[in-house]
Amino acid sequence: MPSIYYDEWPRYSPPDQARRENTLAAAKMMLNAAFTAPMMGGIPQIEGALIWGYEDQEKIARKMEELARANKGKRWQEMFKTEAVMVREADAVVLLGNYRAADTPMDAGCGLCGGQPNCDFLYNRRTCVGGVIDHTELQTENLINGPLCMCRVSDLGEAVGGAMTVATRLLVDARPFMSVGLAALKLGYLRRSEIAVGILVASQAKSPFVDVLPYYHMFSLDRAVDNLRRTYVVLRQVFWYDYRTGFRSRVKEEEE
Template identity: 35%
Template structure:
């Protein structure tokens, strides 16, 4: 099963890479985490949740720990598209300067974030077509970025698994 899920992760990465992007410019970074790095990520997610008091980092860490792999996607750099559209909150693209926030850099060019979302959607579509359980996890992206597993201004993680019951959705909810 591990070999099949490793192939699914690679095909998800391919889908993210070939997804359409604004002006044909690719600012999406892609990395697959497995093995010992997967367990280090899960441990760090639990620690982050305890340290910050933010809920469900432990719950999502349990899913990551049981996953075969995690696909990480990030926006490599905060480079505006150049439309001067104001979607980021600035009047002109040359006014956009991101600052490090508590978990990510912001503000970001809305079009680059859309590119990241399209890549993410393409990746999870591929996992779904191949019947691999998956879930988009903001929390995995936060901690993977802090650990240096992936760089960039904003990151997201998608763990994948193949069990008889989807471990990423059949889980308790904390408030």
């Protein structure tokens, strides 16, 4: 009879991999929910990616640590560094972006972006040929190449909300992050979006995405285990104990 054995430790061991695959099944349904989420006019505008595995999650985490250093704000730095650990501890990353937000706005003159009854605010702040926005032109030095069409951003929110609903219904822990989305965006996991949200997904005893320690990048479980490995290996040697001869007192007791 075939059987599957599940465990969440050690990370990336076969039982852990088996467990992660189940999370992936849930993450895939989350992506579907993102695509079927209600959007203005039902216009297609969402792209997504499912990222998992040590290599790719580590790549995103490293990028986040790099982005952390790019900003002088202490709170921003701690947020990015902490959330980088969460990426490492997650089972998978669901990445959702809106590829219309920058260059093909809703054109409804809704007023959300600039407070005017037209789309002038957006068009006047982006490079245009005729009235067509050149999506390749950088407008700012910021992480996000704004301004963006707020209708499209709202629809990205709908997509994230749909994915999160499915996550809770399927009893997997999930939490949406700006930092993960931007880092993954910079790494090119999404092809056309200027804004993205990364949803970390996990099915573990304790959600890796809440209730963490301060300076979490230094005090995470992985760091603690690594430090124990560092000190334990030396401690093991310092008594030069011979387990075959044992303690004299105990040997005497046994002889008697």
